[in-house]
Amino acid sequence: MTANTVSTCDLRLDYGTTPVLKGIDIALPAGNTLALLGPSGCGKTTLLRLIAGLLAPSFGQVWIEEELVAGNGIFLPPEKRGLGMVFQDYALWPHLSVAGNVGFPLEMRKIGKAERDRRVIEALRRVELEHLANRSPGALSGGQQQRVAIARAIVAEPRIVLFDEPLSNLDRELRENMVGELASLIRQLGLTAIYVTHDQSEAFTLADQVAIMDHGLIAQLAAPEELIEAPASAKIAEFLRLGTVANMRRTATGWAFGSAQSDHALGPDAPFGHEAQVLISPHSLQACAPEQAVLTGAVKAVQFRDNAYLADIAVTEGADNLVLQIASNSRMRLGERIGLEIVSDCLRWFPAQAGQAP
Numbered sequence: 001m002t003a004n005t006v007s008t009c010d011l012r013l014d015y016g017t018t019p020v021l022k023g024i025d026i027a028l029p030a031g032n033t034l035a036l037l038g039p040s041g042c043g044k045t046t047l048l049r050l051i052a053g054l055l056a057p058s059f060g061q062v063w064i065e066e067e068l069v070a071g072n073g074i075f076l077p078p079e080k081r082g083l084g085m086v087f088q089d090y091a092l093w094p095h096l097s098v099a100g101n102v103g104f105p106l107e108m109r110k111i112g113k114a115e116r117d118r119r120v121i122e123a124l125r126r127v128e129l130e131h132l133a134n135r136s137p138g139a140l141s142g143g144q145q146q147r148v149a150i151a152r153a154i155v156a157e158p159r160i161v162l163f164d165e166p167l168s169n170l171d172r173e174l175r176e177n178m179v180g181e182l183a184s185l186i187r188q189l190g191l192t193a194i195y196v197t198h199d200q201s202e203a204f205t206l207a208d209q210v211a212i213m214d215h216g217l218i219a220q221l222a223a224p225e226e227l228i229e230a231p232a233s234a235k236i237a238e239f240l241r242l243g244t245v246a247n248m249r250r251t252a253t254g255w256a257f258g259s260a261q262s263d264h265a266l267g268p269d270a271p272f273g274h275e276a277q278v279l280i281s282p283h284s285l286q287a288c289a290p291e292q293a294v295l296t297g298a299v300k301a302v303q304f305r306d307n308a309y310l311a312d313i314a315v316t317e318g319a320d321n322l323v324l325q326i327a328s329n330s331r332m333r334l335g336e337r338i339g340l341e342i343v344s345d346c347l348r349w350f351p352a353q354a355g356q357a358p
């Protein structure tokens, strides 16, 4: 079994009387990347800062490679935790050369010049920037600056590298290119990484595991494909924009949904006898002729994503105020009237929330 490099146990943080983290448990195996994903203010950066040692927990523990670094009266400062960090703005010093920036953490550790030079060149070689060692950071592209920041984070050969939204200051095109590059760099270097982002595609490209955070808690921690296949709640499905969440009722012969009724049988996991929340993803809908359909609507918007067209259909008959997304190989015309058929096996049902009537 692979040892966990970072783990937290019931980790909490309060600012005054306001709980910001309410009990976080993670266990990250060596060589894995964990993304912390969630809306603004959910506590991602706070969790990263607790792991880094930039904040002390109100309760709970942080372990790094079997060593307790925070909790039970122990608190190791950042420089004693063996971590590398890459921040949003890279925090490169403009008055130092690329090599000077990368060597700075070693200088702080009072490592001699010869050894320092050797390690700086090695770190720059690993990010393929040794030819720019003497340049000033201001004379580099955004992507190159980011690689300098990574070289600086790995120069002391840390066990773990923490990334706090390292791409958010780049323009969209560069960001998209850099995500893939960063993902392969993390793998090539064999890093164990924790990566804070509020960008889902970034998290899904980079991470082995994604922790979806919500109001100071982890709502679900799973591999990207599992999050898409099996979101744990309607809220997570909505946050990940996996489709439309609606209420549906199983009937004796089929299902009822808004004012629509159908005799098409539902899959075995559909609950009997009461209304339940269901995720209708683009793949659980098929277009059909409007006169044969239980649900019909008009095409409201079309976008091209992941090699297919996604159309928003505003349902006009069968349910009120509902917009459903459907995937198609061809571009539908705006305003076109289409029928929708539900592929019941592809629906995902959510258990009733506590307090919800059965």
Ligand SMILES: Nc1ncnc2c1ncn2[C@@H]1O[C@H](COP(=O)(O)OP(=O)(O)OP(=O)(O)O)[C@@H](O)[C@H]1O
Pocket: 015, 020, 038, 039, 040, 041, 042, 043, 044, 045, 046, 047, 198
């Ligand atoms: N020094 C502080 N004092 C009081 N409250 C704080 C402090 N720092 C952060 N908070 C609050 O803690 C909560 C979590 O903040 P945090 O920065 O961890 O969120 P985040 O998920 O990283 O958000 P973002 O994506 O916007 O960076 C927020 O409600 C924030 O207002």
